[in-house]
Each structure stands twice: as C-alpha cells, then as structure tokens.
Amino acid sequence: MDFITNATVKAVEHLYNATITLQDVNLQQTRKEFEGQITIVTFPFTKVSRKGPEQTGQEIGEYLQANVPEVAGFNIIKGFLNISIADSYWLNVFKGISEDKNFGTLPANGKKVMVEYSSPNTNKPLHLGHVRNNLLGYSVAAILQAAGYEVIKTNLVNDRGIHICKSMLAWQLFGDGETPESTGMKGDHLVGKYYVVFDKEYKKQIDQLKEEGKTEEEAKKQAPLILQAQQMLQKWEAGDEEVIELWKTMNTWVYDGFTETYKKLGVDFDKYYYESNTYLLGKDIIEEGLAKGVFFKKEDGSVWIDLTEDGLDQKLVLRADGTSVYITQDLGTAQLKYDDFGMDESIYVVGNEQDYHFKVLFLILQKLGKAWANGLYHLSYGMVDLPSGKMKSREGTVVDADDLIAEMERTAKEQTEALGKTGDLAEADKQHLYYIIGMGALKYFLLKVDPKKRLLFDPNESVDFQGHTGPFIQYTHARIKSVLSKIQNIGSDISLPASLQNEERDLIILQSQFTDVILQAAKEYNPSAVANYAYELAKTYNKFYHEHSVLQAESQNLVYFRGGLSKKTAQILSKSMQMLGIEVPERM
Template identity: 70%
Template sequence: MEFLQKAIVKAFADVFETEISATQVNLEQTKKEFEGHVTFVVFPFVRQTKKSPEQTATLLGQYLQANCQEVESFNVIKGFLNLALTDAYWLGVFKNEVLAPDFGQLPKNGQKVMIEYSSPNTNKPLHLGHVRNNLLGFAVSNLLKSAGFEVIKANLVNDRGIHICKSMLAWQKFGKGETPENAGLKGDHLVGKYYVVFDQEYKKQINELLGQGLSEEEAKKQAPLIKEAQQMLLKWEQGDAEVISLWKKMNGWVYAGFDETYKKLGVSFDKYYYESDTYLLGKDLVEEGLQKGVFFEKADGSVWIDLTADGLDEKLVRRADGTSVYITQDLGTAQLKYDEFNCDQSIYVVGNEQDYHFKVLFLVLEKLGKSWAKGLYHLSYGMVDLPSGKMKSREGTVVDADDLIEEMKLTAKEKTEALGKVDHFSDEEKDQLYQMIGLGALKYFLLKVEPKKRLLFDPNESIDFQGNTGPFIQYTHARIKSVLKKAGFVTGEVSFPAQLGTTEVELLQLLSRYPQIVEQAAKDYNPAAIANFAYDLAKTYNKFYQTESILKTEHELVKAFRLQLSASTAQTLNMAMAILGIEVPERM
C-alpha cells in the first residue's frame, strides 16, 4: 500500500511539521476484533509529534480521512490508528491486481537456486521421514518458482557403502534368485527385506560368538557376515565385475520402486547425483586447504580443521590412510553443484539431526574462500511422530511410505462414503477422488506446520472435512466450482456494484494479500504460510457464501460480481494448493 505510506509521510509533514520516510511506515492488517482494514502504530513517532499516542493517531486519522480519497473512516485504540478503506479502493484492487493474468506469480528475479531433497539410501524403501522431506523440498521448490526464482530440484542418492553391501550379501546368500517380478514386491521393498535379513542373521552370529566367550564389541567385529560385507565393499571399490553387476541390478530394482513412490507422492527432480560418483570428490579441496593453512596434518597423517575458535570442535577431513570421510564428499559435491549450475543459493532439505554437520560444512567452505558458500542454507526440519498403534509398519520400527499412502487413501474412502456424497461418481472417479483427498490430507497436515517443528501425524485427524485440513480446502474449492457450474459462469467483462458487503471486503482484502504471502513465505522457506493462507481463504469464502446470496440475488450486476469473486477465490486456492503439491477437485 504505497499510496498510504506516501499519504502518512505527507500527513507528518503537514500536521506535525516533521519528516519521516516511507520505509518507516509499517502497515499491518487490522486485528479482527477491531474495525478497519489497515493499522498504523504511532508509538515510535510520539517524540517527533510531541503529543500523546492517542492525539497523534487522531490527528493523523483526521488528516487522512480529509485528504486521502481511499480512506473512508478511522478509529483509534490507544496508539493504534485503524483505517477503513473505501469500497471503491477494494474494487480497484480486484480489477487491477486480483484479475490480472499474472496474479500470484511474482516477476522473475534473475536468481537461480538449487534445492536438494529426498536423499534416500538404496538399501530400503522410503519411510514417513522421507515423506516429510520430499513434500517439504517439493513445496519449497514450487514456492520459490512462484516467487520468481529459477529452481533446480536435485536428489543426492546414497547408493554405496557398507549398508548397501549388507542387502547385496544377504540377497546373494539367502535370496534364492528372488526378484521383484517373481516375489510380487516393489524393488525397494525387496532389497529392504534383505537388509532386514542381514541384520537378523548377523545378530544370530553375534550371539553364537558371545556364547563362545567373546566380548560384544569383539563379537560384532568377528561375525563372518560383517567380514564378508566389508570384503564385498572392498571389491566394489576395486571395481570387481561380479560385485558391480550385482550392485547395478539391485540398485535398478530400488530405483524402479522409488520412482513409483515419487509418482504417487507427486514429486519430481531435475538432477540426480549419486554418492558412487561423488564419494571421491573433495580430496582436491583437502589439498587446497592444506596449502592455504585452513587444514592441518597430524603425526599419523590424518588431516583436520580446528573450529574451536568458532565455537565448534576439531573436524577430521581425511583419514590417516588417505580415505575420505563423509564431510570430504560433501565439500566436493558442493563444489561440483556450483561448477555445474552456478547457483546463487543452494538449499539442503535435511532433518535437524544433521544441524551440526551443516554448520561445519558451510563454515569449512567459507574458510576455504568459496564466495558462493554464503548462499548455502540448511532447511532443517523436525521429525514426524505417529500416535502409538495408529499405523503398522512392515518392519515394526518405521512407517513405510507406500503403506502410508495406501492407508490415507482407504481412510479417505471410508470418511467420504460415510458422508454419502459420491453415489453419482463412477468407480474410476471415486478412486481418483479418494487418492486426491488422501494425499491432500497427508500433504497438508505435514506442510501446515513450520518445518523446524516436530509434529505428531494422526491420519484420522488429517482427513476431516471441517477445520484446518486439506480436505476442508478441497471441499471449499469443489463447492465454488459447483456454484459456478450451476450459474453457467464464463469469465468475461466484470461488473462492479456500488457497494460491498462486509464479507465481500474481507474476501477481497485476503485475496489481495496473496502475492505478499508468497513473497514472505519464499524468503522464510516456509510453505506453512501458504497452507494457512489457503485455510483462511477457504474459511472466509465459506463465511461469504453463508452471508451473501450468490445465485438467488435479484440484482444481475451483483450476481455477476459475486460469481467472479468466487471464481477468483477458486483460482487462488488452486494456486496456493498447487505450491503444496496438492490437487483440488472440481467436485466432491
């Protein structure tokens, strides 16, 4: 509201003979318990006006009402000046902003950003934690695109290491040629099954060795299975043809399974990185760091960085035998990403258990003099818990993503059929609707909470057609579409009434805020702001729907306006939910 900022600056000059800048004029939405649309807080300026907060606010209000045609009335609550704007102003906003073809899409800003998310291991299927990660990464990608960024979605797949060899060895020893096809299992589930088999057999061997008098630590080291897995990893690193062939075959199964789950979740990637390609990266950076004096070498030949002066600790960057550690690889991959894409920002969507790792990673890159390190950001998120006993998992410890998706669809089916509103749907339409509602409920529930917060996910609570849920917003969208269809609405020339009802103004005011919500949410990497905006918009529309007659009004001009306002609300709900990766139905 630049016009109002300028008017307030002029008011200070004319009424109080004092200068303030437009940047000092912070305007807020008026709280719901007070009358008005916009609030200006005068407390910071009373030293300049030399009057009490109430006097200052009253004099400003009187001036603005007399000299600013958009201000209809005002009221003062202590040092808060609440301004009500004219119907003509809100209709102008609707015509010039909300109805603009590019409404909700911010102009391109020339900034390029990479968002890395998912990062699965190829020894097991995706689970509930991965679901939050994927949905968050995908939503932030969509959010930044809407805010004018060029976005590259990346996935760093952890496809090598001892944990991968454990699955491979167990399948080799106990698999009897089982494949996804002959087992009727998704490939990631099959490989995950043998990861569990390895663990079971390994524990048996440990117990046998404990019975022979070995200590637990020694038994874990001496168990034949772990020795074989370590030997397999060594062979993999040496390029053994047989091991590489098995590794490629089993990883192929896993990728096919992951792709199926990603498709169900509705997420995608522009670029894949594989640890098997990147694990040797970073060694050049270690040498560079040694030459610059950023790293130091200990007597045993290991290389470290001392970060104690920065409130952290000493960190190993290369083992004494010359092999890389995890952070070495991450240093190299960060350099590779920058070299390939030259991004202004690089965002890592990773759980908060890795907070310390990323502090170290970014600090080391800064100390190495990488100017682009300032653009690195760890989007840390909390864990997801489930109410005990709500959902079983395949292994008894984690909730499998595919099971979760199926459970959500079934819950959506039960709750929708209980309402008895889908009798006129075909079986195919019902199936699509249940999928849409189930996934919408899951996505919305996980995204409406700020990323950093830990959350408790209750499948039943998430599928509710009332309250702050995905299905409530989906139902509101379907309701609007039903009204428009019934009216035979076609977008065209819009007629504007002379006066607006209170709920019409509320709806217009909320719609007008959408671009600012997108801009701020993008700055904060926070899709929850979009989710909660969508809920507020749906709630406000339902209030408007209950208060104002749309189809039965006798005034054709008013009817045409309310239909266009409804259509704009549906379009904005669609845009907001699309950022979250949620589809909205045409009917429910």
C-alpha cells in the same frame, strides 16, 4: 499500502512540524475484533507530537480522512489508529486482480536456485521421514518457481557403502534367488527385507560370540557377517565384477520401487547425483585447502580443520589412509553441483539431526574462499511421529511410505463415503478422488506446520472435511466450481457494485495478499505460509458463501460480481495448493 505510509509521513510533518522516515511508520493488519483494515502504531510519534498516543492518533486520523480519498474512517484503540479503507479502493484492487491472468506468478527475477531433496539410501524403501523431506523439497521448489526463480530439483542418492553391502550379502546368503518378479514385491521392499534379515542374523552372531566370552564391542567387530560385508565393500571399491553386477541388479530393483513411490507422492527431479560417482570427489579440494593453510595434517597423515575459534571443534576431512569421510565427498559434490549449474542459491533439505554437519560444511567452503558458499542453506526439518497403533510398517519399526499412502486412500474413502456424496461417480473416478483427497490430506498436514517443528501426524484428523485440513480446502474449491457451473458468461469485464459487504471486502483483502505470501514463503523456504494462507482464504469464502447468495443475488450484475469473486478465489486456492503439490478436484 504505500499511500497510507506516505500520507502518515506528511501528516506528522504538517501537524507537528517534524520530519520522519517511511521506516518510522509501523503498519499492521487491524485485528478482527476492531473496525478497519490497516492499523498505524502511534506510540513512536508521541515524541514529536508531545501528546498522548490516543490524541496523537486522533489528530493523524482526522488529517488522513480529510486529505486521503481512500480513507473512509478511523477509530482509536489506545495507541493504535485503525483505518477503514474506502470500498472504491478495494473494488479497484479486485478489478486489477481479476484482469491479471498471471496473478500469483511473479516475473522472472534472473536468479537460479537448486533444491536438493529426498536423498534416499538404496538399502530400504522410503519411509515417513522421507515423505516429509520429499514434500518439503518439492513444495519449496514450486514456491520459488512461482516467485520468479529458475529452479533445479536434484536428488543425491546414497547408493554405496557398508549399509548397501549388508542388503546385498544377506540376499546372497539367504535370498535363494528371490526377485521382485518371483515374489510380487516392490524392488525397494525386497531389498529392505534383506537389510532387516542381515540385522537379525548379525545380532544372533553377536549374542553367540558374547556367550563365548567376547565383549559387546569385540563381538560386533568380529561377527562373521560384518566381516563379510566389509570385505564386499572393499571388493566393490576395487571394481570386482561379480560384486558390481549384484550391486547394479539390486539397485535397479530399488530404483524401480522408488520411481513408483515418487509418482504416488507426485514429486520429481531434474537431475540425479549418485554417491557411487561422487564419493571420490573432494580430494582435490583437500589439497587446495592444505595449500591455503585452511587444513592441517597430523603426524599420522590424516587431514583436519580447526574450527574452535568459530565455536565448533576440530573436524577430520581426510583419513590417514587417504580415504574420504562424508564431509570430503560433500565438499566435492557441492563444487560439482556449482560447476554444473552455477546457481545463486543451493538449498539442502535434510533432517535436523544433520544441523552440525551442515554448519561445518558451509563454514569450510567459506574459509576456502568459495564465493558461492554464501548462497548455501540447510532447510532443517523436524521428525514426524505417529500416534502409536495407528499404522505399522511391515518391519514393525518404521512407517513405510507406500503403506502410509495406501492408508491415506483408505481413510479418505471411509470419510468421503460417510458423507454420501459420491454415489453418481464412476468407480474409476471414485478411486481417483480418494487418492486426491488422501494425498491432499497427507501433504497439507505435513506442510501446514513450520518445517523446523516436530509434528504428530494423525491420519484421521488430517482427512476431517471441516477442520484445518487439505480436504476442507479441496471441498471449498469443489463447492466454488459447482457454483460457477451454474453461472453463464463470467468474463473479466465485471460490473462492480457501489459498495461491499464485509465478507466480500474480506475476500478481496485476502486475495490481494497472495503475491506477498508467495514472496514471504520463498524468502523463508517455508510452505506453511502458503498452506495457512489457503486455509484462511477457504474459511473466508465459506463465511461469504453462507452469508450471501451468489446465484440468487439481488441483480444479475451482483451475480456476475460475486461469481467473479468466487472464480478468482478458486483460481488462487488452486494455485496455492499446486505449490504444495496438492491437486484440487472439480467436484467432491
């Protein structure tokens, strides 16, 4: 609406002989209860008009209506000037949108961005927290791609450490040679089973030692199982062939399981990094930091950085024995990723329990003079909770991702069959539809909320076909496709009507905002902007559909126009949902 902004500047100059800038003009969308589409806030102009906000608004409104052809009318509500834009303007906007085959995909901006997400541990299956992480990362990557960025999707797999050795040791001691093939279990579930076995047996040993007079802390450190796990880790780091072979075997089981879950979730990666390859990185950076005086050594030989002047604390970056801590390898991995891809921005999708860690990491890299450190961003997200009793994982403590996906398909099947609209579909098509609806419900529910917020996920609520849900938007898309299948020969050369109904205008206005929504979501790394936009568009279309017939419109030209309006709505809904990783069915 630049023409309104420019005209307002001219109006103030003409009416009050005063100069203002474009930034002084505050435009807002008109609230739904008032007539008009654009609202100008008049309070700032009262200083130069020396009149009240209402009279100032009246004078500016009269000037705009007389001098700007696109302004059809106006009204004043206190200090707000509501402008009604002529239908001819909106019809031209729609003509431009309908003729643009790439509408909703911005041209390349020459910038490269990396999105790192998932980052699982190879000692257990993916769970509900991982699901939010994966969906966020994938969606942010898709939005950035639509906004014109070159995007690299990466996954840093935590495949080493004491937690991995716990699963390995428990399998050695209690597994009796079990494999995914012999048990019929997914590999990640099988390895996760032995991580739980380790924990149970470890607790038994702790209790036994406490009965023998040890303190809790002594018992935890002296239990035979933890000592054996630590010994196994030392052997792994020393390259012991037997330990390495077992590690490779069990990790392969886990990766096969992860691949299956990633496929169900519809997420993928361009590059995998593995902590087993990166855990020794960062030591060169520590040497560099010592030489620059960024780090300092304590008497015991450990290396630290003092961040107290930055409002943080002192941070250990290398142990006295020369071994790495997490921050060491993260420094090294950050450098490795930049060396590999030279990206302008790098986004870490990690839960908010790591907020402090990333503050420290980014600050250290900046102090080391890494120019690319200013492009690092921690996309921090909140926990996901479930209403108690809704679903239980096989371990009874966390919600397994595969269980969650299966439960979503079951819920989608129940809700869809209750509506009785799938009777004529082949069985395979029905099952695929239940999967699409179930995953659409899950993804939309998790992505419609700002990532920073903690959320309560209710499976039944998420599949409500009439609510603020993915299935509601999917159903709207299917409804439009059904309408379009009954109209022949809708081309881009659509005859435009002389005027618009309110609901038609509302649809065009929303369609025109699509590009701005993509840019906003990309700037904020926030898929909820796209999710909520898609819901508003679907809701607005349904209102239009109930108020005005498409197929029985008064003239054939109007059928084509409303068909064209419907077609573009379906395309935008499809594109929006695609950015959320959600498939929209042709029929439901």
